[in-house]
Amino acid sequence: MAGKTTYWQENLRLICICLVIWFVVAYVFGILLVEPLNAIRLGGYKLGFWIAQQGSIYSFVGLIFWYSHKMNQLDKKYRVEQD
Amino acid sequence: MDELKLYTYIAVLGTFALYFGIAIWARAASTSEFYVAGSGIGPVQNGMAIGADWMSAASFISMAGLIAFSGYGGSVFLMGWTGGYVLLAMCLAPYMRQHGKFTVPEFISDRFYSKNARIVAVICLIIASVTYIIGQMKGVGVTFSRFLEIKYEAGLYAGMFIVWVYAVLGGMKGITYTQIAQYCVLIFAYTIPAIFISLQLTGNPIPQLGLGSTLSDDSGVYLLDKLDMVVTDLGFKEYTTDNMGGTLNMFAYTMSLMIGTAGLPHVIMRFFTVPSAKAARASAGYALVFIAILYTVAPAVGAMARYNLMDTIEPTPGEHLVYDERPQWFKDWESTGLLKFDDKNSDGKIQYLADAEVNEMVKVDPDIMVLANPAIANLPNWVIALVAAGGLAAALSTAAGLLLAISSAISHDLLKGVWMPDLSEKNELLIGRITMTLSVLLAGYLGLNPPDFAAGTVALAFGLAASSIFPALMMGIFSKKMNNKAAIAGMCAGIGVTMLYVFQHKGIMFIPGTSFMAGMDENWFLGISPNAFGVVGAIVNFAVAFTVMRFTDEAPAEIQAMVDRFRSPQSEQLASADH
Numbered sequence: 001m002a003g004k005t006t007y008w009q010e011n012l013r014l015i016c017i018c019l020v021i022w023f024v025v026a027y028v029f030g031i032l033l034v035e036p037l038n039a040i041r042l043g044g045y046k047l048g049f050w051i052a053q054q055g056s057i058y059s060f061v062g063l064i065f066w067y068s069h070k071m072n073q074l075d076k077k078y079r080v081e082q083d
Numbered sequence: 084m085d086e087l088k089l090y091t092y093i094a095v096l097g098t099f100a101l102y103f104g105i106a107i108w109a110r111a112a113s114t115s116e117f118y119v120a121g122s123g124i125g126p127v128q129n130g131m132a133i134g135a136d137w138m139s140a141a142s143f144i145s146m147a148g149l150i151a152f153s154g155y156g157g158s159v160f161l162m163g164w165t166g167g168y169v170l171l172a173m174c175l176a177p178y179m180r181q182h183g184k185f186t187v188p189e190f191i192s193d194r195f196y197s198k199n200a201r202i203v204a205v206i207c208l209i210i211a212s213v214t215y216i217i218g219q220m221k222g223v224g225v226t227f228s229r230f231l232e233i234k235y236e237a238g239l240y241a242g243m244f245i246v247w248v249y250a251v252l253g254g255m256k257g258i259t260y261t262q263i264a265q266y267c268v269l270i271f272a273y274t275i276p277a278i279f280i281s282l283q284l285t286g287n288p289i290p291q292l293g294l295g296s297t298l299s300d301d302s303g304v305y306l307l308d309k310l311d312m313v314v315t316d317l318g319f320k321e322y323t324t325d326n327m328g329g330t331l332n333m334f335a336y337t338m339s340l341m342i343g344t345a346g347l348p349h350v351i352m353r354f355f356t357v358p359s360a361k362a363a364r365a366s367a368g369y370a371l372v373f374i375a376i377l378y379t380v381a382p383a384v385g386a387m388a389r390y391n392l393m394d395t396i397e398p399t400p401g402e403h404l405v406y407d408e409r410p411q412w413f414k415d416w417e418s419t420g421l422l423k424f425d426d427k428n429s430d431g432k433i434q435y436l437a438d439a440e441v442n443e444m445v446k447v448d449p450d451i452m453v454l455a456n457p458a459i460a461n462l463p464n465w466v467i468a469l470v471a472a473g474g475l476a477a478a479l480s481t482a483a484g485l486l487l488a489i490s491s492a493i494s495h496d497l498l499k500g501v502w503m504p505d506l507s508e509k510n511e512l513l514i515g516r517i518t519m520t521l522s523v524l525l526a527g528y529l530g531l532n533p534p535d536f537a538a539g540t541v542a543l544a545f546g547l548a549a550s551s552i553f554p555a556l557m558m559g560i561f562s563k564k565m566n567n568k569a570a571i572a573g574m575c576a577g578i579g580v581t582m583l584y585v586f587q588h589k590g591i592m593f594i595p596g597t598s599f600m601a602g603m604d605e606n607w608f609l610g611i612s613p614n615a616f617g618v619v620g621a622i623v624n625f626a627v628a629f630t631v632m633r634f635t636d637e638a639p640a641e642i643q644a645m646v647d648r649f650r651s652p653q654s655e656q657l658a659s660a661d662h
Contacts, residue, residue, distance in 0.1 A: 007651050015173045022169050026162050026341075031333050034155070038324065044295040044305030049323045052158035053150075053382040054291060057165045057375050064172045064368040071177075071364060075652060 007078050014070050018063050025051065025059045090468035091230045098268050098472045099245070102261045102479070109257040124259055124356045130369025133353045135262035135269065135476070136484040137164075137370065138377055139215075140222020143269060143477035148452030150385030151392075154320070156327025157385060159336040159615075163545075165371060165378055166337070167344025172367035175345055177360035178560050181649040185355060186488075187348040187552065188496040194559040196642055197567040198501050203574050205492045207551035208348045210578070212485045212492075213525060215347070215544035219246075219485070220530030222478040225450055228419050230471040235419065236531065243527040246479055250486040250523075251516045258483045259356060265476040270376055272473020276457045276466050277380045280387050283460060290383035310386055313393050316400060318437030322386065332611055339617030343545025346553030349481075349488035360652050388456045395459060396435045396444070403432035412458035421448035482526075490518040546585060546613070550577035550620025558628055563646045564637035569628045577624025584620075585613045 029037060030052040037048030045054075124132070142164065150157030179190050188208060192201030220239055223246070227238025250258070274290070281293030285306055297305050310322045319325075327333055344350065353370075354363045396404045406426060416422035423446035424433060435444040454474060457467045494515040499506045506514075551574045558565040558573070611619065637643075 011650075018169065018173055022166065026166050026337065027334060030158060030162055031330060031337065034326075035324075042295065044297065044307050046307075046323055049155055049158075049307075050295070052155060053161055054379055056162050057378055060165050060169050061368065061371050061375050063169055064364070064371055067173055068361075068364040068368055072361060075361065078651075 007074065010074055011071065014067060014074075018067050022060065022063060026056045030056050087464040087467060088230075088232070090465050091471050094465075094468040094472035095230070095475060098264075098476060101264055103248075103252075105261045105264055106252045106257040109260045126357060126362045126365035127369050128263055129259070129353060129357050129362075129366040130371075131266045131373050132259045132262040132356075133350065133366065133370035134373035134377075135266035135480040136258075136353060137350060137374055137481070138266075138269060138477050139481035140219045140226075140474065140478035142377065142381075143273060144222045144225065144453050144474050145218075145450050147381045147384040147388065147456075148449035150382055151389040151452050152447075152449050153327055154314075154322035154325040154386075156325050156333065157382070159327065159333055159340060161378055161382065163337045163340025164344055165374060166341040168367050168371040168374070170341060170345040171350070171354070172364050172371075174560065175351065175556055176354040176363040176367055177652075178649045179351060179556070180354050180357060180363040181360045181652060182645075183355075185352075186491050186495055187351050187556075188492055189500065191552075191555055191559065191570075192496070192500065193645070194642070195555075195565075195567040195570045196639070197571065200555075200567055200571050200574075201496055201500055203571055204552065204555065205496050207547065207574065207578055208492045209489055210582075211347065211544045211547040211552070212349060212489045213522070213529070214547065215349075216482055216485045216489075216522070216526040217529045218544075219478045219482040220526050222450075222474065223482075224530060225419075225421070226454065226471055226474040226478070229415065229451075229454055230468075232418075239527060239530050242475075242478070243523050243530075246482045246486065247520060247523045250483040251519050254512075255352075255356060255487055258480075258487060261483070262480045265480040266373060268476040269473040269480075270373070272469045272476070273377050273384075273453075274380055276460075276462055276470060277384050277387075279462050279466065280391070280456065280460045281383060284387055284390065290380045290387075294383040294386055306390065307386065310390050310393075313390070317393075317397075317435065320437075322389070328612060331609060332615055335611045335618050336615035339549050339615050339621075340545050342553045342621055343547075343549035343617050346548035346551070346556065347545070348492070348548070348552065349484045351556075352488055352491070353484075384453060384456065388452045388459065391456070391459045392447075392452075393435070396433050403434055406431050406433055409433070410458075412455050415458075416451050416455055419451075420446075421451045422446060486519045486522055489522045490515040493518040546581050546615075546617030546620065547578060549617030550581040550624055554621050554624040554628070558625070560646070560650070563643045564632070565628065566632060566635055566638045568635050569630075569632035572631045573624040573628030576627040577620040580623045581616055581620030584616045587613075 029048065034048035034052060037051065038046035040047040042050050146157075146160050146164075149160060179187075182190055182193065184190055184193065188201045188204035191204040192198060220242060223242030224235045224239035227233060227241050228235040231238070231241075233241070277290040278288050281290040282288050284298060285293040285296040286299040287293040287296045294306060297303050298309060302309075307323055315321050327336070354366060357363050357366050395410065398404070406424060413422065417424065423444075425443055425445045427441060427443050428434070433443055434441060436442045454470060457470055494511050498514055499511050554577060555570055555574050558570060638646075
């Protein structure tokens with residue numbers, strides 16, 4: 001029973017980390033701070049505009065794969081303990 | 084028949100033959116195959132099928148057009164329709180797959196141990212799916228009317244018929260395999276013209292990089308800087324900073340689309356088709372990769388289409404296109420009524436300005452941008468034909484997925500789950516197919532009276548999914564003690580508030596005569612547009628649910644044990660080892 005609680009808690013911790021990054025990239029960088037970030041250029045892109053229309057999407061893909069990878073490790077870890 | 088029409092017929096009929104072939108080959112025989120393809124689809128294939136299911140007429144036809152005319156503001160669609168997959172992969176899909184049932188209302192009914200919860204979920208699902216399907220029907224109608232040169236209404240009827248044959252034959256198994264083919268068609272059709280146009284304008288074949296490059300006319304000016312200059316000279320808002328009704332509206336709009344994405348039943352259903360929770364997480368990742376290919380190209384398509392349009396009408400400042408010398412694509416779109424010119428100053432030239440008093444391009448429907456784009460850029464005819472086939476693939480694949488969600492909600496959840504528990508599998512399949520037919524007819528009627536442009540209609544569906552289904556699922560998974568009364572009260576409050584706000588602005592059930600208040604800024608709550616209101620509905624849902632929970636008993640012990648089981652894959656193994 002204790003093992004189960006920890007599996008869920010570790011999962012929750014991972015979710016929190018991912019969602020903080022998700023929120024910061026999309027809402028803080030992409031919307032709230034877009035104007036100051038637009039002062040920085042990335043080639044022909046203004047940085048804030050690039051994050052909102054390109055960068056955020058790449059980071060979402062990265063986040064899901066990272067989370068999947070960590071969860072597969074977690075599955076392994078707890079299965080090992082169970083066996 | 085001219086060359087373009089011939090190519091279009093070849094492309095459209097060729098792809099249709101392929102889809103029908105697959106649908107017949109993979110015909111569903113059992114309810115499990117009909118609803119969840121026997122739960123045997125691998126993550127990469129499922130990801131691709133989700134991509135096609137997901138990328139609708141709104142993504143394919145409308146989104147780039149919306150971005151073209153809203154610039155930076157269009158980011159709400161880009162982030163909103165992709166960011167939801169992060170929520171799906173982490174907060175919903177793995178646990179719902181772990182639970183192992185067919186439909187979203189079924190999950191809600193098990194978790195909240197209540198038939199009433201199931202009925203409320205079915206109603207939410209139907210409203211959200213029907214609203215969403217209107218956008219697909221409009222997309223089909225637009226594509227047919229333009230490329231096969233028939234009336235919008237006739238195009239819509241043709242689309243209805245094809246979707247009907249296709250969805251009724253397929254079931255989830257057929258739909259999944261067909262969608263894999265449709266993904267290939269639509270992504271090819273979307274990226275090829277974008278590559279051509281990016282090469283033409285910037286010399287860079289990768290549209291994502293082309294958008295950030297300099298123009299290839301030796302001026303050394305960046306494409307986006309030039310575009311900003313051109314549009315502001317004509318009085319429009321600057322392309323890269325136009326923020327669509329303010330920061331708060333953008334914030335709410337993006338959030339509504341994200342949680343709406345995560346709450347759309349026809350998307351969640353796809354995660355029941357994979358073998359395990361692990362595969363559900365991986366599917367979400369692959370799905371987003373396949374989606375991101377289109378979504379990162381779309382901003383380039385939008386910006387470049389806007390640039391080409393401006394450049395055609397006013398090649399150099401002050402020198403306007405003469406109406407009688409307008410290109411063929413202009414005439415073609417005028418005949419569909421989606422592009423209108425009114426020579427207000429009678430000089431025979433086209434003035435395209437932001438000021439409505441003197442602007443002569445009285446109607447430029449954003450929906451035509453993607454379809455007209457290859458012609459505006461003078462691309463070869465086979466590319467234009469390909470875009471027509473791609474647009475239809477996008478609309479049809481999504482419509483099929485939605486129809487399946489609606490018919491499963493009625494036949495599996497309402498009839499089998501609530502009213503007629505002893506319904507035989509054969510009859511359940513038959514009823515599923517009858518419900519699909521009725522849904523097609525309803526969608527067709529609403530497609531003839533659409534409330535907004537295609538992506539706008541879809542955005543309303545998201546608001547409804549965001550305000551009802553998403554919060555119920557989140558609370559069901561993350562709050563072990565959440566009980567039936569609180570969840571139902573929350574769902575009703577959330578969807579009630581959202582529908583009230585939307586109907587107040589858009590007309591009751593979107594009937595045109597009652598929508599006279601549309602677009603009245605001063606009526607908008609905190610400046611939030613109806614399309615962005617889903618997040619407010621979700622907050623109301625959560626607030627009501629947690630308040631009611633304080634005054635009612637927590638969920639019974641066996642339900643809490645069930646929550647533990649679907650939270651962790653290992654506990655299910657233990658449970659099955661006991662048997």
